[in-house]
Amino acid sequence: xxxxxxxxxxxxxxxxxxxxxxxxxxxxxxxxxxxxxxxxxxxxxxxxxxxxxxxxxxxxxxxxxxxxxxxxxxxxxxxxxxxxxxxxxxxxxxxxxxxxxxxxxx
Amino acid sequence: xxxxxxxxxxxxxxxxxxxxxxxxxxxxxxxxxxxxxxxxxxxxxxxxxxxxxxxxxxxxxxxxxxxxxxxxxxxxxxxxxxxxxxxxxxxxxxxxxxxxxxxxxxxxxxxxxxxxxxxxxxxxxxxxxxxxxxxxxxxxxxxxxxxxxxxxxxxxxxxxxxxxxxxxxxxxxxxxxxxxxxxxxxxxxxxxxxxxxxxxxx
Numbered sequence: 001x002x003x004x005x006x007x008x009x010x011x012x013x014x015x016x017x018x019x020x021x022x023x024x025x026x027x028x029x030x031x032x033x034x035x036x037x038x039x040x041x042x043x044x045x046x047x048x049x050x051x052x053x054x055x056x057x058x059x060x061x062x063x064x065x066x067x068x069x070x071x072x073x074x075x076x077x078x079x080x081x082x083x084x085x086x087x088x089x090x091x092x093x094x095x096x097x098x099x100x101x102x103x104x105x106x
Numbered sequence: 107x108x109x110x111x112x113x114x115x116x117x118x119x120x121x122x123x124x125x126x127x128x129x130x131x132x133x134x135x136x137x138x139x140x141x142x143x144x145x146x147x148x149x150x151x152x153x154x155x156x157x158x159x160x161x162x163x164x165x166x167x168x169x170x171x172x173x174x175x176x177x178x179x180x181x182x183x184x185x186x187x188x189x190x191x192x193x194x195x196x197x198x199x200x201x202x203x204x205x206x207x208x209x210x211x212x213x214x215x216x217x218x219x220x221x222x223x224x225x226x227x228x229x230x231x232x233x234x235x236x237x238x239x240x241x242x243x244x245x246x247x248x249x250x251x252x253x254x255x256x257x258x259x260x261x262x263x264x265x266x267x268x269x270x271x272x273x274x275x276x277x278x279x280x281x282x283x284x285x286x287x288x289x290x291x292x293x294x295x296x297x298x299x300x301x302x303x304x305x306x307x308x
Binding site: 008017031078 | 109110113116117120121123124129132133136139140143146147149150151152154155158159162163166167170171174175177178194195198199201202205206209210213214248249252253256257260261264267268270271272274275276278279
């Protein structure tokens, strides 16, 4: 495993962990969404690094890059829906706290 | 070495996003992080993803974030970093360190690197195409070949998903009460005669 690939895996883990920390300690819903985006990006870094590791002329597989492509598309859809929910919540009240959003609680 | 510089920028920007109180500053930090990750994609010879990362993430998605933040945020609110539980920061930090160790163990400590299964089937044409034209890994043509040779159905499903997300976002974010008229000031609700009946077919 080349140094850059292993380093990219470590970077992916670090970025994902920072995203998890942000989801746990931040309470602003938009910032929490940003942290989720950071986690998706960290996963993409790992996918591309694995692709680089396992690519060869005998077997020119590009599955990792294709998966990262799909992750980006799904992240775009997720951001659209999530921000629409946040907009709908901001319309109802001045301030929203993620701990206070319990409309869907059964 | 460029990779180390970009990794350092990515981590610093991520921490800056986490620790800035203003969501607009968080968004700007996140743009820096996305750009650093895009350069890392380029160094990992994924040039198509480099372009997509810059256009979609650092462009479109961050514009969406800033749009929402600037339209719906009151800048005087300062409750963003107040923890709800006592010791939430410490507990979160400990859990996150354990999680990072778990991730690194999973990547390097366990049975990493063993090939689980070799894909079967005769795919000499792709191999020949990749070797004959002597294109590198970062060339977009092999990626397109690969995408439309083996992942056509997920690709098409992605388009359907994006359409569903668009319609769903419109449905969620619309304001039913003020539909079809200008927003009135917050006084007593005015019931106009056409509102009393059935819903007007637009």
